[in-house]
Amino acid sequence: MKFGVTVVPRIADWKLFVDLEAMGYDCAWAADSQMLYSDAYAVLALAAASTSRIRLGTGVSVAGVRIAPVTAHSIASINQLAPGRVFLGIGTGHTAMRVMGKDPVKAAAFREYLRVLRALLHGEEVEYDLGGERSDIRFLHPDMGFIDVEHPVPIYVAADGPLALKTAGAYGDGRVCSHNQTRARLQKSLETMQQGAATVGRTLPGDFHTAALSYACVLEPGEKMTSDRVIDEIGPMAAATLHYWWELYQKDGDTSTVAQRCRNLWDEYLAFTQQMGTPHAKRYQQVHYGHCAFLPPEERRFITEDLIRSTGGLVGTPDEIIGMLREREAMGLSEITLLPAMRTARRNLKDFAEKVIARY
Numbered sequence: 001m002k003f004g005v006t007v008v009p010r011i012a013d014w015k016l017f018v019d020l021e022a023m024g025y026d027c028a029w030a031a032d033s034q035m036l037y038s039d040a041y042a043v044l045a046l047a048a049a050s051t052s053r054i055r056l057g058t059g060v061s062v063a064g065v066r067i068a069p070v071t072a073h074s075i076a077s078i079n080q081l082a083p084g085r086v087f088l089g090i091g092t093g094h095t096a097m098r099v100m101g102k103d104p105v106k107a108a109a110f111r112e113y114l115r116v117l118r119a120l121l122h123g124e125e126v127e128y129d130l131g132g133e134r135s136d137i138r139f140l141h142p143d144m145g146f147i148d149v150e151h152p153v154p155i156y157v158a159a160d161g162p163l164a165l166k167t168a169g170a171y172g173d174g175r176v177c178s179h180n181q182t183r184a185r186l187q188k189s190l191e192t193m194q195q196g197a198a199t200v201g202r203t204l205p206g207d208f209h210t211a212a213l214s215y216a217c218v219l220e221p222g223e224k225m226t227s228d229r230v231i232d233e234i235g236p237m238a239a240a241t242l243h244y245w246w247e248l249y250q251k252d253g254d255t256s257t258v259a260q261r262c263r264n265l266w267d268e269y270l271a272f273t274q275q276m277g278t279p280h281a282k283r284y285q286q287v288h289y290g291h292c293a294f295l296p297p298e299e300r301r302f303i304t305e306d307l308i309r310s311t312g313g314l315v316g317t318p319d320e321i322i323g324m325l326r327e328r329e330a331m332g333l334s335e336i337t338l339l340p341a342m343r344t345a346r347r348n349l350k351d352f353a354e355k356v357i358a359r360y
Contacts, residue, residue, distance in 0.1 A: 001329045002026040003357050004337035005349060006059040006213060008293045009043035017047035019346060021054040023353040029059020029089055029337055033096040036291055041074045048081035056082055060089035060158045060176060062096040063113045064105045069137060072120035076147035084151040089176055091158030098247050099288045107163035114171035123149040156209055162192050169196030174209025180312030183331045211335035216314035216321060217348060218355045225305050225315050233348045234313060235295035235303045237339045241311045242269050242302060243287055259310030269302055293342045318355045325360060
């Protein structure tokens with residue numbers, strides 16, 4: 001099992017990546033959400049120039065806000081600074097797009113995006129469609145120090161639905177999923193990705209990467225799961241699931257992803273959002289305020305044990321968390337990446353490294 005951290009990138013605190021390397025984490029992912037945080041690539045450039053071991057990448061970059069050649073160029077530039085330890089996480093934009101009131105990128109467009117992206121990152125020429133006009137594109141100076149496509153940049157695709165999973169199988173080197181998936185769902189996802197790989201004549205490699213985004217807090221002796229300290233450290237990430245449920249509900253009334261044990265909580269949260277002062281047409285802005293970075297005080301009451309349990313939070317004693325990790329590893333996951341609250345990130349992650357990773 002590899003241990004990663006998804007960082008809410010604040011350019012004034014880029015040295016967090018240096019600290020993560022010192023703590024012993026394997027990977028650091030910079031979240032990409034243009035209306036919420038600093039630019040992921042700018043922060044990664046600073047981190048790449050100041051670290052030597054930790055792997056660095058986007059967590060995840062968003063297809064809807066940058067065209068494929070620009071994304072390839074950006075991550076290949078970071079690879080020039082840290083050759084061979086850079087990866088690209090990429091997704092359709094369930095946060096970055098929705099925080100602007102837009103839908104994530106459609107499946108067919110996402111597949112085409114990854115086709116172009118993969119070719120460019122492999123140093124190939126590829127046919128590219130921009131605004132209905134097709135032309136052949138390639139990096140013209142790949143050997144002059146501007147970018148690095150000689151050292152591989154693995155593409156890790158954020159995918160849950162069947163079409164995105166097939167795209168991950170066709171053009172990805174790994175997959176990122178949400179943290180609360182069952183063994184059966186993970187196995188079904190793998191089969192779907194294998195089908196996607198077959199459509200382009202690929203076979204998924206044995207080292208196909210499988211990462212899950214999660215959050216963690218090591219309990220102190222006698223401490224409750226919903227103590228103020230725990231909520232301070234993991235509240236923003238737990239609340240992000242409520243934001244996701246809300247978005248799906250706004251689209252077509254879908255509540256199928258709402259955990260059964262959180263149905264009453266969901267009803268309370270829905271009522272809470274309906275009383276927000278923001279006009280309905282712009283309510284997505286208020287719903288996503290603080291998303292994964294900090295927890296607005298009025299939302300603390302929604303961080304319950306049921307929400308933590310149903311979203312797969314790694315909250316417990318060191319032995320309990322190690323047991324959860326062993327179970328996830330047996331399910332086929334090869335990396336857990338943690339996203340703590342921004343203000344308490346160093347304390348939370350140092351505690352996890354010393355009390356869990358060191359014993360794993």
